[in-house]
Amino acid sequence: MSTTVVNGVNVQALLDAREVLKGAPEAAQFVWRASSKWQKGVHSTTTIQNFFGLGEEQTHKSESVFDADHPAVFAAEDNGITPIEYLLVGLASCLTAGVASVAQNRGIQLRSVESTVEGNHDIRGILGADSDVRNGFNDVKVTFTIDADASKEDIEALVAQSQKRSAVFDALTNPTNVTVEVA
Amino acid sequence: MSTTVVNGVNVQALLDAREVLKGAPEAAQFVWRASSKWQKGVHSTTTIQNFFGLGEEQTHKSESVFDADHPAVFAAEDNGITPIEYLLVGLASCLTAGVASVAQNRGIQLRSVESTVEGNHDIRGILGADSDVRNGFNDVKVTFTIDADASKEDIEALVAQSQKRSAVFDALTNPTNVTVEVA
Numbered sequence: 001m002s003t004t005v006v007n008g009v010n011v012q013a014l015l016d017a018r019e020v021l022k023g024a025p026e027a028a029q030f031v032w033r034a035s036s037k038w039q040k041g042v043h044s045t046t047t048i049q050n051f052f053g054l055g056e057e058q059t060h061k062s063e064s065v066f067d068a069d070h071p072a073v074f075a076a077e078d079n080g081i082t083p084i085e086y087l088l089v090g091l092a093s094c095l096t097a098g099v100a101s102v103a104q105n106r107g108i109q110l111r112s113v114e115s116t117v118e119g120n121h122d123i124r125g126i127l128g129a130d131s132d133v134r135n136g137f138n139d140v141k142v143t144f145t146i147d148a149d150a151s152k153e154d155i156e157a158l159v160a161q162s163q164k165r166s167a168v169f170d171a172l173t174n175p176t177n178v179t180v181e182v183a
Numbered sequence: 184m185s186t187t188v189v190n191g192v193n194v195q196a197l198l199d200a201r202e203v204l205k206g207a208p209e210a211a212q213f214v215w216r217a218s219s220k221w222q223k224g225v226h227s228t229t230t231i232q233n234f235f236g237l238g239e240e241q242t243h244k245s246e247s248v249f250d251a252d253h254p255a256v257f258a259a260e261d262n263g264i265t266p267i268e269y270l271l272v273g274l275a276s277c278l279t280a281g282v283a284s285v286a287q288n289r290g291i292q293l294r295s296v297e298s299t300v301e302g303n304h305d306i307r308g309i310l311g312a313d314s315d316v317r318n319g320f321n322d323v324k325v326t327f328t329i330d331a332d333a334s335k336e337d338i339e340a341l342v343a344q345s346q347k348r349s350a351v352f353d354a355l356t357n358p359t360n361v362t363v364e365v366a
Contacts, residue, residue, distance in 0.1 A: 009224050018311060025307060025313075029305055030303075030305070031303055032265070032268050032271060034271035034272055034275050035300075036279055036298045037296070038282070038283060038296035041191030044276045048271070048272070051254075051268075058256055060261055064264050066249075068276030069280075071234075071241065074200070081231045083276040085215050086276070087273050087354055089251070089269045091266070093269070094266030095363065101225060112220075112221065115218070119216075120212070121212075121214070121215060121350070122208075122211050122212055124208060125348075126348050128201060130205070135349060135354075138359075139361070140359060144363070163363050167318045171267065171318075171355060173358055173360070173361050176319060176322060178352060178355055179324045179325065180278065182329065183326050
């Protein structure tokens with residue numbers, strides 16, 4: 001059935017990669033990289049192009065540059081979205097990619113997939129106004145609206161499987177060791 | 184001394200906000216939002232413009248749209264960076280904004296702030312090749328190169344204080360509850 005649906009995901013390549021990487025764990029070690037440069041105030045630009053994977057240097061087909069800043073309500077120039085909003089971009093896009101991949105694998109034709117993400121954030125933490133308030137999100141909610149050739153139950157199962165395999169969902173819901181150094 | 188340095192951060196506004204929000208915790212409750220739309224394959228576009236804070240609806244001065252996709256090595260079209268790379272953009276920009284803010288507050292003139300971020304990622308997790316491998320990053324490393332009117336020790340203290348107050352550093356190093364629903 002999966003060959004008759006057209007979601008645009010090459011699931012066979014992913015299934016093949018899974019089998020190959022089972023026997024070649026060193027090829028599965030990826031390093032994603034970003035380079036950031038302070039502009040002025042709290043405005044910075046971050047560039048992404050190269051990464052490492054499958055045992056060698058890789059490159060995206062083009063360089064991507066992202067502006068981050070604070071909005072006017074924080075007395076800044078709003079030259080880009082805030083850093084924490086980038087986490088919502090990553091979460092929404094990761095879960096959406098997962099929905100498309102799982103749908104392809106299960107032979108479900110998607111017509112549209114939309115989602116909204118809301119991150120609740122008590123900014124007293126980052127301002128140092130209350131040491132009992134954490135710096136990050138209090139919690140995050142993602143709501144999908146999906147039109148597909150499938151039952152409500154099958155669509156819910158799609159989303160659940162996407163969540164189970166999502167890199168960004170894991171990175172936000174479980175702790176990761178982050179080391180910060182000065183060169 | 185802080186009035187003589189020009190890093191472009193309005194620290195007084197932030198210090199004033201801290202005092203005001205100590206007595207008005209409801210105004211400190213922000214909601215950051217993103218809307219995402221599946222395009223084709225694992226390509227999606229995510230839009231950010233509006234958020235809630237200081238008790239009312241707020242808007243960024245312009246709408247920002249972000250493409251996410253998988254690279255050619257995952258048999259995709261590479262129409263944007265991968266979802267997990269967006270976490271690196273958020274981390275670098277958050278820590279950089281913090282360095283600028285703390286420097287302004289401490290009267291340290293910055294000349295340049297650059298950073299590189301590396302996220303190590305064993306992709307056997309997301310591919311389902313090994314259930315003992317997590318989906319997210321194994322670990323992340325940030326390296327700052329800072330040119331400023333300050334000693335190495337003062338620069339290291341700047342970075343340490345930025346880390347201590349960083350929303351994104353907290354969101355990656357500590358767990359957050361994320362709910363995913365189908366409308």
